[in-house]
Amino acid sequence: MASLRKRNNYYSIVFATRVDGKLIQKAYSLGTRYKKIAEQKRIEYEKLYQAGEINPFDDNWNLQEYEKMQDLEGTSVLSPIMNSLQKQFLKEKTNVTEKTKRTYKYIIRQFMDQVGHTMPVTRITADDIRNFCLRDKLANASKKNYLKHLKAFFNWVVEKEFIESNPCDKINLPKTRDNLVDKIIEEKDLNIIFKKFRDYQLKHKKARAIQSTDQMQLWFKPLITLAFYTGLRRKEIVQLRWEHVHLKEQFLRVTDTKNGQERTVPIFDPLYWRLKAWRKLMGNPKKGLVFPSPKSNSKLEIPMTGDNVSKRFKFYATEEADLKDTINFHGLRHSCATFLLRNGFNVIEVKNMLGHKSLEVTNRYVHLVAKDLLATANKNGLIKDKSA
Incomplete structure (x- = not known):
């Protein structure tokens, strides 16, 4: 039999047996202050003792040495896996x-x-x-x-x-520079990307390298415009449905979100015209995925592959438009945040629109629009020219 004993906040296991009617006890420190760990060890050691695999009454046996050997051999059963x-x-x-x-x-x-x-x-x-x-x-x-x-x-x-x-x-994470600024694009960059996309398509169409609407990637402009002006995550975009897009009222609802909470996002005019044209091109659907995979049909809805969307954007942004290599699809979400702040939206509004968990996340973008804040302060007479 084995029992536990607590002394100075640490547990020991006590083995007991009778020899010729005389009670003999042996105590070994378990090196833990936690009762659950100690109880678990007591049960396991009692099993080993009853199975004859250990003999705690042998003067040459030592619990600490036994545990060290178990660790070396990788055979310990004294801990849940x-x-x-x-x-x-x-x-x-x-x-x-x-x-x-x-x-x-x-x-x-x-x-x-x-x-x-x-x-x-x-x-x-x-x-x-x-x-x-x-x-x-x-x-x-x-x-x-x-x-x-x-x-x-x-x-x-x-x-x-x-x-x-x-x-x-x-574990301490290595300190890294916040390089959000290297991932952000502006509206003028977006227009450059779209121009390069159009040039690429025309060039390859003339060379007959593009022979289907799938290869023309007609989804590119409306999808990238949506990402830039709404800040939706990639998965939220490929799962977006026409039932949740209200063009007349100029807002859309995001239901499949990271934190499980729905949010409402306004549809700004540049996005409105893109989505309206895209909907017309698709036959004015009232339901279904906004950006279905070309493999979809009337009976089977398949969303676009997120990786493919990211690769296409990266290609046109960095290789064709020759923008910074650090620019990627998720950077469009960062770009939206700075775009909103520059256009007068407050931090709470940006937080709610992008679905950030906390204001701390949104505040990362505030310093990126410092020049805009200084310009506003100068315009309002709060900062005057000191050179005069």
Whole structure:
């Protein structure tokens, strides 16, 4: 039999047996202050003792040395494994959307692919987290996102008292320069991209390299215009439906959002005319995807592939229009934020329109329009010319 004893806030396991009617006890420190961890170890060690795999009454046996050997051999059974903890975590994570839960599942599973699905959680180290989250090939945003989700998972593991501290707490993300300005374009850049797109299409059409409407990519101008003037995320755009586009009233509703909350977005005039022409070209549909894949038909609706949209925009923006290499499709969302601020929308309005989780995210764009703020201040007489 084995029982627990607590002294100076730390638990020990006490083995007891009788020899010739005399009670003999042996106590070993478990090195933990958490009852759940201690109880788990007690159960496992008692099983090992009853199975004859350990003999705690042998003067040559030492629990700490035994655990070290188990760690070296990779055979420890004294800790719940990552795979079972992931399943329990996702089951109890009821305060988030299904999309967020899928993100947790994806990231934790990727981490388990690296350290092992049956890895005991007590053996996870800060180096394991660092090697996974701070890989060179990951973008800074991905590094931050991976660490954030793993930190939440291991906080839960700590709360369940399976480990004493969160290994993620020892990880510091490398400081990086906020390069949003390098990803932003203005309306004049948008017009340059569209001109280069038109020139490219005409050139290849004359050369008979383009032989179908699919190859003409007629969706390009209306879709990119939509991204620039609404700031919708790529997935929100490819999932957008005509039922949610109200051209007459000049607003659209975004229902398939990242945070699960619907939002209403105005349709500015440049976008209005693009969408009206696009709708007419499609036969004035009242329902269905706004940007369906060419593979769609009357019975099967297939959204456009997000990767293809991003690649096409990147091609025309950086290769044909020769704009900065840092420009990408998601930069259109950043561009929309600065466009709105420059045109008098306040930070809260921009936050609500783009569906940001907090004002902190939106405030990243305020310093980008500093020159505009100075110009407004000068116009209103708040800043006067000091050279006179």
